[in-house]
Amino acid sequence: MDDLSRLRSIVEEQVGHSDFMLARLDIDGQTFYGINAHGEAFDKPEGVTFQGQRHAEGHALSKARRAGASGGEATLYVDGVLPPCQWCKSSFAGFGRALDLDWLTVIGPNGYLGRYTRGGGYETIRKSF
Numbered sequence: 334m335d336d337l338s339r340l341r342s343i344v345e346e347q348v349g350h351s352d353f354m355l356a357r358l359d360i361d362g363q364t365f366y367g368i369n370a371h372g373e374a375f376d377k378p379e380g381v382t383f384q385g386q387r388h389a390e391g392h393a394l395s396k397a398r399r400a401g402a403s404g405g406e407a408t409l410y411v412d413g414v415l416p417p418c419q420w421c422k423s424s425f426a427g428f429g430r431a432l433d434l435d436w437l438t439v440i441g442p443n444g445y446l447g448r449y450t451r452g453g454g455y456e457t458i459r460k461s462f
């Protein structure tokens with residue numbers, strides 16, 4: 334998460350406020366970053382919500398998909414005040430299938446932990462405290 338903290342400082346300085354979310358996805362030996370309200374257009378995989386794709390989490394996941402990353406275990410780090418929203422949580426399984434993942438572990442702020450498992454859905458393992 335240090336990586337995201339550094340990135341947050343840089344973006345804050347650029348945009349002059351701190352009202353944004355960032356995400357970092359480690360997948361298939363590569364790293365992809367996302368920010369909410371990114372304004373980029375992506376093909377929407379089945380099971381992914383429109384809103385979920387526009388948030389920081391969906392941005393990182395969509396960039397990975399477009400780059401052809403796939404397979405194995407991936408970890409998504411979410412930086413911000415709140416854990417991933419309902420739109421994102423309901424999209425993680427769709428992204429997991431689209432990226433052909435065995436597991437997608439989601440590590441959010443304040444101890445939030447969730448996981449998509451191949452053949453199953455997405456579940457919150459530990460809520461933020």
Ligand SMILES: [Zn+2]
Nearest residue numbers: 388418420421
């Ligand atoms: Zn969201």
